[in-house]
Amino acid sequence: xxxxxxxxxxxxxxxxxxxxxxxxxxxxxxxxxxxxxxxxxxxxxxxxxxxxxxxxxxxxxxxxxxxxxxxxxxxxxxxxxxx
Amino acid sequence: xxxxxxxxxxxxxxxxxxxxxxxxxxxxxxxxxxxxxxxxxxxxxxxxxxxxxxxxxxxxxxxxxxxxxxxxxxxxxxxxxxxxxxxxxxxxxxxxxxxxxxxxxxxxxxxxxxxxxxxxxxxxxxxxxxxxxxxxxxxxxxxxxxxxx
Numbered sequence: 001x002x003x004x005x006x007x008x009x010x011x012x013x014x015x016x017x018x019x020x021x022x023x024x025x026x027x028x029x030x031x032x033x034x035x036x037x038x039x040x041x042x043x044x045x046x047x048x049x050x051x052x053x054x055x056x057x058x059x060x061x062x063x064x065x066x067x068x069x070x071x072x073x074x075x076x077x078x079x080x081x082x083x
Numbered sequence: 084x085x086x087x088x089x090x091x092x093x094x095x096x097x098x099x100x101x102x103x104x105x106x107x108x109x110x111x112x113x114x115x116x117x118x119x120x121x122x123x124x125x126x127x128x129x130x131x132x133x134x135x136x137x138x139x140x141x142x143x144x145x146x147x148x149x150x151x152x153x154x155x156x157x158x159x160x161x162x163x164x165x166x167x168x169x170x171x172x173x174x175x176x177x178x179x180x181x182x183x184x185x186x187x188x189x190x191x192x193x194x195x196x197x198x199x200x201x202x203x204x205x206x207x208x209x210x211x212x213x214x215x216x217x218x219x220x221x222x223x224x225x226x227x228x229x230x231x232x
Contacts, residue, residue, distance in 0.1 A: 060139075081216045082174070082203025
C-alpha cells in the first residue's frame with residue numbers, strides 16, 4: 001500500500017509518503033493508524049487522537065473502519081480547510 | 084454540462100473565466116470569490132492540497148450540483164495553492180444557469196461542499212512563522228443543511 005500524509009500529519013511523521021506492506025492484521029484504515037502510532041516518536045504524536053484525523057482510501061473519503069487491500073492508496077490528514 | 088476545474092498557483096481573471104463559461108442558453112451567472120483575509124497579525128497564507136483527490140472531489144461535488152439543479156449549463160471552479168498575500172484571490176466558483184435561482188443556490192452549495200470535502204489545507208503566516216488553520220464546525224453545519232433540504 002502507498003500511505004500518504006498531508007499538512008501537520010506530514011510534518012509530525014516527517015515524510016510525505018511511504019510504502020507499507022498489506023498484512024492480514026491491517027484489515028482496516030484504523031488498524032493501519034494504530035500500527036503507525038505504535039512506531040512512537042512523530043508517528044505517535046500524529047496518530048495520538050484519531051478523532052482529529054481524516055482518512056481517504058484510493059482518493060475517496062472513508063471512515064477508519066474502511067477495509068484495506070494490497071495496492072491501496074491510503075491518506076491520513078487533518079480536516080480540510082480550503083476555500 | 085461544461086465543467087472546468089483548475090488547481091493552480093497563478094491568479095485568474097474573473098471576467099475572462101465568466102466570459103468563457105457563458106453560453107447563449109445561460110440567463111444567469113453567479114460567482115463567488117474567496118480572498119485571503121487580513122487582520123489578527125496575518126501577513127499571508129500558504130495552501131497545500133492532495134493532487135488527484137482534489138480534482139476528483141471537486142468534480143464529484145459539481146456532478147452533485149448538476150443533479151440537483153438541472154438548469155445548470157456550466158461550472159468553473161479554480162482554487163489556488165502555494166503562498167498568497169493578503170487580499171489575493173484564493174478560489175473562484177462560477178455557475179452559469181438558465182435562471183438566477185439555480186445559479187445562486189448551486190454556487191453556495193458548491194462552496195459549502197468544497198470547504199468540507201476538497202482536500203486543501205491552509206497555514207496562516209504571522210511574524211514569519213506558519214500555523215495550521217483549524218477546521219470550523221460552522222463549515223460542517225453549512226454543508227450539512229443541504230442534506231436536509
